[in-house]
Amino acid sequence: MKPLLFATLAFTTLSTLQAVTPDGKQKLVFIAGKPSHPPGMHEFRAGTMLLEQCLKSVPNLVVDRHEMGWVSDEKTFDDADAVVIYADGGGKHPAVVDGHLEMLRKLIAKGVGFGCMHYGVEVVADQAGQEFQEWLGGHYENSFSCNPIWDANYTQLPKHVITRGVQPFTTKDEWYFQMRFRPAFKDGIAVAEDATASFAPILTATPTDATRDGPYVYPKGPYPHIQAEKGQPETMMWAIERKDGGRGFGFTGGHFHDNWGNDNVRKAVLNALLWVTKVEVPQQGVESAVSADDLKQNLDPKPAPKPKSAGISTPRVFERVASR
Numbered sequence: 001m002k003p004l005l006f007a008t009l010a011f012t013t014l015s016t017l018q019a020v021t022p023d024g025k026q027k028l029v030f031i032a033g034k035p036s037h038p039p040g041m042h043e044f045r046a047g048t049m050l051l052e053q054c055l056k057s058v059p060n061l062v063v064d065r066h067e068m069g070w071v072s073d074e075k076t077f078d079d080a081d082a083v084v085i086y087a088d089g090g091g092k093h094p095a096v097v098d099g100h101l102e103m104l105r106k107l108i109a110k111g112v113g114f115g116c117m118h119y120g121v122e123v124v125a126d127q128a129g130q131e132f133q134e135w136l137g138g139h140y141e142n143s144f145s146c147n148p149i150w151d152a153n154y155t156q157l158p159k160h161v162i163t164r165g166v167q168p169f170t171t172k173d174e175w176y177f178q179m180r181f182r183p184a185f186k187d188g189i190a191v192a193e194d195a196t197a198s199f200a201p202i203l204t205a206t207p208t209d210a211t212r213d214g215p216y217v218y219p220k221g222p223y224p225h226i227q228a229e230k231g232q233p234e235t236m237m238w239a240i241e242r243k244d245g246g247r248g249f250g251f252t253g254g255h256f257h258d259n260w261g262n263d264n265v266r267k268a269v270l271n272a273l274l275w276v277t278k279v280e281v282p283q284q285g286v287e288s289a290v291s292a293d294d295l296k297q298n299l300d301p302k303p304a305p306k307p308k309s310a311g312i313s314t315p316r317v318f319e320r321v322a323s324r
Contacts, residue, residue, distance in 0.1 A: 023062075026081045028055075028277045030065045033087020033094060033120070035300040042119065043257035044086050046298040050260055054270055054288035061279050069094040074103060082113030082247070082277040086254065089122035089140070096127045108135055113247040113276035117269070118254035121176065129180065136248040137199050137240035138181030138188070145178045146216045146226050149255075152205040152236060154264075162202050162239055162249070162271045165285025169264040174217060174255035177207065177234035178226060188235025196243050203237035203251075203268065237268065239275070247276045257299070261290050 030052060032044040045067050052063045064076050069087055071077070083104065087094050095104055095116075108114060114135045122140035123132050132139035140147075153170040157163045181187070184194035188201045209230045214222035239249045249272045259265050270286035 025060045025062045026277050026279045027062045027064060027079055028273060029071060029076055029080045029083045030063055030273075031070060031083065031085045031087065031094060032065065032067045033069050033085070035302060036088050037302075038305040039299065039302045040257050041255055042088065043299055045300055047254065047257060047260055048086055049298045050290060050294060051266075051270060051273065053294075054266065054286065054290070055273065058274065058279065058286065061274065061277065070098070070100065077103065077107055077112075080107065080112055082115065082273075083107060084113075084115035084117065084273060084276065085120045086117040087120045089116070089119045090142070091124050091127065093120070093123050093128070096123060101128055101131065104135075105131065108246060109244075111242075111245040113278065115249045115251070115272065115276045117251045118174075118176075121179070121250045121252055125180065133180070133182045134196075135240075135242075135246075136250045137185055137197065137238055138179040138250065140176050140252070141180040143219060143223065144180055144225075145176055146214075146221060146223060147174050147176045147218065148207070148211050148214060148216045149174045150207060150211040152203075152207075152253075154203050154205050157203075158201065160200050160202060160239065161275050161281045162200075162237075162268060163285075164271055164281050164283060165287075166264050166268045166271070169262060171253070171259050171262055171265055172256075173253040173259055175205075175236045176252035177236060178229075179235070179238075179250070179252075185238075187232070188238055198241045200239045200241075201235040201237075202239055202249070202272075203253075204233050204235050206231065206233045237272075239272065247278070249276055258295055261292070261295050263288075266290065 030048050032048040036042045048065050052065050055061060055063055066072060085094055095101055116136060123129060125141055129139060151170055151172045152175045155168050157166055184192040185199045190199045212227050212230050214220055236252045241247050251269055267285045271281050274281045
């Protein structure tokens with residue numbers, strides 16, 4: 001990969017849907033959030049570094065990775081083809097603070113792709129709910145959506161570029177579900193025609209009744225509207241293709257760092273990172289290998305969790321309270 005050349009940025013206009021870097025490649029701006037949660041959870045820095053490394057061999061792609069919730073210089077957006085955020089969300093989501101939403105709005109208007117991962121799919125509806133529905137197709141909404149830790153069994157995968165080479169799999173993660181999708185994409189399935197975008201569920205599984213009954217991580221619930229849908233499938237990863245040419249995806253997993261060691265989880269996300277950037281996804285998906293030692297690298301320095309007491313599991317209690 002040639003070095004990034006920030007001094008001579010490619011010229012882009014509002015009509016340009018596919019920017020190129022000075023060396024003729026597509027560019028993904030990959031943003032990792034600030035440290036949060038106990039060790040091994042929400043390892044945004046280590047996770048983005050690992051995924052970046054897995055993309056090193058992909059031709060025609062530049063990954064410009066940043067940390068602490070935003071880019072170091074917004075000029076890097078001038079030739080970006082996609083922006084993906086893996087970070088804590090809610091009221092202090094990197095997309096909504098310090099005028100960032102207006103910057104993203106300008107990028108989306110140019111056809112730039114947009115993706116969010118794990119807590120990054122959550123925004124406060126009044127802050128950016130409408131934008132996330134337009135750009136991603138939907139978002140996590142507190143007390144409407146839920147966030148249990150459960151074993152999602154993805155037994156069938158749709159035919160989509162993002163699922164190339166991905167095999168059915170099961171992982172335990174904090175798989176969020178019941179997103180606040182656009183009305184046309186109710187429950188993560190296109191139930192009506194939408195003139196501005198097409199929608200594709202990517203990872204869909206059926207939570208057990210016990211999962212719907214909770215407890216969820218925070219607030220622990222259960223919520224009657226979640227329980228009322230027992231036996232129904234839920235969408236935990238989805239993709240949207242906007243009529244303006246831009247793409248978006250949401251991925252609700254990514255809570256436990258060790259899950260990046262799962263070849264199928266990793267491949268689905270790596271494929272999505274290429275797809276949202278408009279880089280051709282190989283027919284068998286992005287091939288990569290991650291060792292147990294790789295998963296130990298670049299972890300944030302975090303204090304060990306306090307010992308359990310009174311039968312309470314520290315990680316579940318700490319999960320979202322610590323980030324709010």
